[in-house]
Amino acid sequence: MYRIALIASQYLTAHAEHLRELLSALDRPDVALYCDHAFQAELAEEFHLTPRFAGALPSDMSPLDVDFVLSLGGDGTFLRAARRVFASEIPVLGLNMGRLGFLTDMGIEEALPLLPRLFSGEYTTERRMLLSVDVDGVHQGEILNDVALLKRETGSMIAIRTLLGEGDHLANYECDGLIVSTPSGSTAYSLSAYGPLMMPQCRNMLLTPIAPHSLTMRPLVLPEDLAVEMTVTARNNTFLLVLDGQTKIFPTGVKVRVTKSPNQLRVLHLRPYCFADTLRRKLLWGAPVRE
Template sequence: MSRVAAFVNVNRSEAVELATELIQWIESSGHICVLIGDSASAVNREDLAIGESEIDESIDLAVALGGDGSILYMVREVSDFGVPVMGINLGRMGYLTEVEPTLAQLRMQEFFEGKHTIEERMRLEVLIDGEESPLRALNEVVIEKNDTGRTVRLALDINDDFFMSYATDGLIVATPTGSTAYSLSARGPIIDPTHKALLLTPVAPHSLFDRSVVLSPDDNLKIEVLPGSNASIALDGHVVSQLEVGQTLSCTAAEKPARLVSFGSNNFHRVLKEKFGLSDR
């Protein structure tokens, strides 16, 4: 018997409908299902609701029904406990959500039977000056300007050695998984998501050196806000804090990766061809 935790994008009616069907199937198969966030009320199963503080190692599988944003949420909630995450694609891009809705029950049955693999994805660990506990992200951390029409000035140290300063709209530190997210729109390179690296990409920099830099996953980055303007910090698309002049942010690879469930059907190169409309010849 397995314990399954599910998160549903309640703003997508098709996700709510599929979740209702899956819950019935999970329970009829002899497994336990619990629901995180607003998912329980959306499917009228408040008896299955658990709080985020109740998530722990007792969960055997975490399922996200929605788009990549849903799986980013689930990864954030369960990855510190080593729980594998399965994404069911009810969104648009689908870089992270491998399972199509029509195959949801089949793939879950294959998971219970051990017919799957676990793909480990590097995460970032971020410590903000003045905070005691680090934050973690699967895609990226972004330090960006607060004021429209002005740049933010940032100083970057790599392993306690000064590297350079930026006058820029923002600075992205991404994982290989995040190389197809915000960093890509800022002309950063695409990196196979199973690699381990820190990808540094400036956003509209006022500098002759405007290139992305791919760094070792063992590097420790420290970014300081220089006089002129404050900055905001966003992790995986959500603003989490502010940085005032003189404050710093430290970033390195997280000790525990995200663990994504794979069935060998979502080859990264094939996904790229589909998303960018690349022809076979």
Template sequence: MATIAFVVHHDRPDAAELARDTAAWLEQEGHEVRLTDEDAAVAGLDPTGHGPEQILSGLDAVVSLGGDGTMLRAVAMVAASEVPVIGVNLGQLGYLTEVEPAGLRHALARFLSGDYAIEQRMLLAVQLDVVSSGSVTATEAIALNDAVLEKTPGGHTVRLDVEIDGRFFTPYTTDGLIVATPTGSTAYALSVRGPIVEPTHRAVLLTPVSPHMLFDRTLVLEPDARIRITVAGARPATLSVDGRVLGELAVGDSVTCTASEHVARLVVFGPRDFHGILKAKFKLGDR
């Protein structure tokens, strides 16, 4: 018997329907299905009372039903335990997802029989240090795509000081800075003309957003590089990690990013054709 968890897109009825149908099939086959109470409510299933620890205990895989955003939530949930994640594409882009909805039962049957491979993706460890409140507080998070420190909505540019490996690099006057993994190179960083990097590489990318300075290039750094970004001006900045807002930073507050000791483990059922995915997403011709 296997134990499978589901993470469900909260605004897609087809994701809820697929969760109900697949959960019923798995349980008929003698497997255990787990969802958080929030996801169970979205899927129209009875609440299980499972908290994060109960969800993760003895878990064999988590199935993400949605788009890349749902996939990011699933990876964050299991990052520290490195549980394999099966991505089902119910979204628009689908850079991260592997399975189409009609093929989910077949994919799960293959997974349960051991007919699959694991693709490892680098994760970022992100630490937010707040000193502006008068007492020092630290918050930690994990990112598969990126950590973004940027001006508050409707605000002006922010002044951000950057250190790399403990040495001051340069101040940025900018709309924001993106610290991304190779996986995240096709997310927000791509929209500000950052480089596209094979997602299985290990590197840390530092990309400015609309900088008010001549130096506007992405830095591609070693995976063990330690990037510290400090708010240096009077204007505040907002930190988001994989799209989740962690808080607003004032002068003196900082964010530190480096490669996590954990990796994301994505289930694949054959070689992933990253170049083919790029051609399809960007509608590139063969000739």
């Protein structure tokens, strides 16, 4: 019996037919489906679909006990699904039903004909690096993409004192914020702040300042085993800490420590995966400009 959890976006109206086909393909005697109550209600009310579900997923962020997780939506939905399995070996398959979709590299229409490979074992899994975030010694969570320290006031900068390793002073960043990202996250917030791209197979961290008040403060690639410790000074004595899109408010003066997590995320692919192909399709990487 294959136990499969469906974690879906709220914005799937344009994919009604694809949803119908997907649920039909998963309607097998050897498959037990799980989803949360909200998605089950949406399927019935908006799409008039009433698939057989073996049970409901817990409403909190407790770990899942399934064989596969299917993420239906964009990268935000994929990150939400990934948070449920960070401490396990459960692979996540991202079916892009959103917009750009770097993490969900395969569109739902491409995946449907390949879905039988999930049950025949004709798939591959890729391990993605995670980061762990503590504030004053209290664990805040793990991230697949990035953690960002951001200012709350629009009219002033913040200062971020940054130490590496066992206390080696790197810099005092005067900026709008500072991003610490994984290789997976190099195509996310860091990219919009002119950070470099890294292949997902890399085992590094990327430190990218946002609008630094210095031409000499450039993005910096760090080895995976090097801890990063940051302390914020701000005019209003608070700042934002954003973990894969989840925002928290902290007072200035606390110590934010980012280290490599002992856990990894298993990303499932139904066909051979090539990051270079994703760059060409999603970012038009190297597209000819003279044609």
